[in-house]
Amino acid sequence: MSSDGIDTRSKILDAAWKLLEEGKGNGVRMSDIAKAAGISRQAVYLHFPSRAELLTETTRHIDRTKNIEARLLPSRTARNGRERINAFVEAWGNYIPEIYGVVQAILAMKDTDPEAATAWADRMRALREGCESAIRDLKRDGTLTPSLTEKEAVDMLWTLLSVRTWEHLRIDCGWPQKRYIAEILSIARKTLLARWT
Amino acid sequence: MSSDGIDTRSKILDAAWKLLEEGKGNGVRMSDIAKAAGISRQAVYLHFPSRAELLTETTRHIDRTKNIEARLLPSRTARNGRERINAFVEAWGNYIPEIYGVVQAILAMKDTDPEAATAWADRMRALREGCESAIRDLKRDGTLTPSLTEKEAVDMLWTLLSVRTWEHLRIDCGWPQKRYIAEILSIARKTLLARWT
DNA sequence: CATGTCAATTTACACCGTGTCAAGCAAAGG
DNA sequence: CCTTTGCTTGACACGGTGTAAATTGACATG
Numbered sequence: 001m002s003s004d005g006i007d008t009r010s011k012i013l014d015a016a017w018k019l020l021e022e023g024k025g026n027g028v029r030m031s032d033i034a035k036a037a038g039i040s041r042q043a044v045y046l047h048f049p050s051r052a053e054l055l056t057e058t059t060r061h062i063d064r065t066k067n068i069e070a071r072l073l074p075s076r077t078a079r080n081g082r083e084r085i086n087a088f089v090e091a092w093g094n095y096i097p098e099i100y101g102v103v104q105a106i107l108a109m110k111d112t113d114p115e116a117a118t119a120w121a122d123r124m125r126a127l128r129e130g131c132e133s134a135i136r137d138l139k140r141d142g143t144l145t146p147s148l149t150e151k152e153a154v155d156m157l158w159t160l161l162s163v164r165t166w167e168h169l170r171i172d173c174g175w176p177q178k179r180y181i182a183e184i185l186s187i188a189r190k191t192l193l194a195r196w197t
Numbered sequence: 198m199s200s201d202g203i204d205t206r207s208k209i210l211d212a213a214w215k216l217l218e219e220g221k222g223n224g225v226r227m228s229d230i231a232k233a234a235g236i237s238r239q240a241v242y243l244h245f246p247s248r249a250e251l252l253t254e255t256t257r258h259i260d261r262t263k264n265i266e267a268r269l270l271p272s273r274t275a276r277n278g279r280e281r282i283n284a285f286v287e288a289w290g291n292y293i294p295e296i297y298g299v300v301q302a303i304l305a306m307k308d309t310d311p312e313a314a315t316a317w318a319d320r321m322r323a324l325r326e327g328c329e330s331a332i333r334d335l336k337r338d339g340t341l342t343p344s345l346t347e348k349e350a351v352d353m354l355w356t357l358l359s360v361r362t363w364e365h366l367r368i369d370c371g372w373p374q375k376r377y378i379a380e381i382l383s384i385a386r387k388t389l390l391a392r393w394t
Numbered sequence: 395c396a397t398g399t400c401a402a403t404t405t406a407c408a409c410c411g412t413g414t415c416a417a418g419c420a421a422a423g424g
Numbered sequence: 425c426c427t428t429t430g431c432t433t434g435a436c437a438c439g440g441t442g443t444a445a446a447t448t449g450a451c452a453t454g
Contacts, residue, residue, distance in 0.1 A: 008430080008431085026308040026309060027308070027309060029410095029411065029412090030411080030412070030413090031411085039431070039432090040431070040432055040433075042413095042414090042415095042431085042432080042433085042434095043430080043431055043432075045412095045413070045414085046430075046431075049413090050412085050413075051411095051412070051413090104308070108305070108308050108309075111223040111224070111301070111305050112223060112224060112305075124369075147383075152372075152376075152380075155366060155370040155372065156380070156384075158365075158370070159362060159365045159366055159370070162361075162365055164359075164361035164362070164364075164365065165356060165361070165362065167361075168355075168356045168359055168361065169352065169356055172321075173352040173355070173356070175349075175352065179349075183349075183353070186344075186388070187353075187384065187387075187388050190384075190387040190388060191383070191384050191387060205401080205402085226439090226440065226441085227440080227441070227442090228440085236402070236403090237402070237403060237404075238441095239402080239403075239404080239405095239442095239443090240401080240402055240403075242441095242442070242443085243401070243402070246442090247441085247442075248440095248441070248442090
């Protein structure tokens with residue numbers, strides 16, 4: 001065991017998290033993380049085989065400490081599809097800003113590093129499953145718009161909730177978070193719900 | 198003048214275009230482009246000071262030969278705002294796939310290279326101006342939804358037409374191009390037009 | 395014909411970030 | 425005590441971008 005109470009692995013993850021959080025998701029190098037964790041660059045490689053691995057572990061670390069599962073709970077216990085969408089959009093939409101830094105870094109690696117690509121695909125599949133459940137409920141309630149197939153509806157919701165959409169509205173357009181949530185919710189209702197709702 | 202009819206600069210641009218077009222927008226290196234153009238890597242630097250510059254020049258090259266201006270003309274001569282949106286979405290939406298490869302490469306550089314970032318911002322400003330004109334017409338016609346300010350409406354349309362949204366629906370979700378156009382148009386109408394239209 | 399210029403060539407190198415390797419050091423624990 | 429564990433330092437290979445210098449070959453103009 002190490003002399004300091006908290007183990008090194010956690011120190012690395014925390015350092016990575018902090019650095020990625022404060023602004024430039026990209027441009028954070030392994031050496032920066034090492035320095036922030038107070039260890040040598042090589043020591044980082046003793047715990048994580050590659051930058052891609054470190055980044056994906058960092059997202060898991062964040063998920064664990066921010067307890068994303070608990071946050072998504074309300075959406076799973078919603079009384080009907082309509083409310084499920086509400087809860088889901090709110091939960092995920094408000095989670096994005098907390099992981100944006102790390103996501104940005106992974107997204108940037110995705111194009112070149114196949115490992116990062118699959119890690120990201122995994123992450124997105126989880127989100128997609130949430131969308132699928134919500135749409136399924138809508139379908140069950142009979143409130144799903146007839147102009148979209150179930151698959152298309154899932155794709156639409158998934159796209160609306162994508163990090164890129166959030167990024168575009170919040171970062172590029174400068175929208176406040178509340179406005180983002182409200183507007184995405186509004187679009188989701190308009191495009192997914194049957195007219196007579 | 199060079200002995201071969203077509204000058205080297207164009208050969209480079211064409212080579213870059215072709216390589217970026219066929220698949221992996223990223224992963225195309227300067228040496229690849231040089232090889233494809235039939236010259237040495239260093240010769241490329243005689244014509245373009247940096248990779249970022251080459252990429253942005255390539256988009257201009259494509260714009261020129263694909264005549265984007267002419268394609269956007271119908272949207273500018275539309276009789277009313279509603280039709281202007283139709284024409285604009287169709288023109289831009291169908292243009293994206295033709296520039297996607299190059300755009301992907303620039304987008305990837307954007308995070309690290311400030312030069313690429315400003316080049317991309319320029320490009321996006323042009324698109325945004327198109328959105329602004331369309332929304333202004335809607336406002337003039339009185340068909341703009343009252344639930345959005347003019348600025349917000351522009352932001353929404355701009356986001357719907359972003360390359361990232363296209364990428365998500367077409368690449369990640371596998372939608373056919375026609376479906377993409379139809380659905381974006383549908384969302385745009387539902388979110389931008391006043392109820393009574 | 396000689397000269398100068400220009401485009402492109404080759405070779406070489408600097409820089410940066412990732413990832414690897416080897417040797418050494420300090421402390422914990424049998 | 426000696427071994428193991430966790431980390432250190434230092435060095436290095438690789439890949440990609442960008443720079444620099446010396447050279448060749450074609451062409452135009454004197």
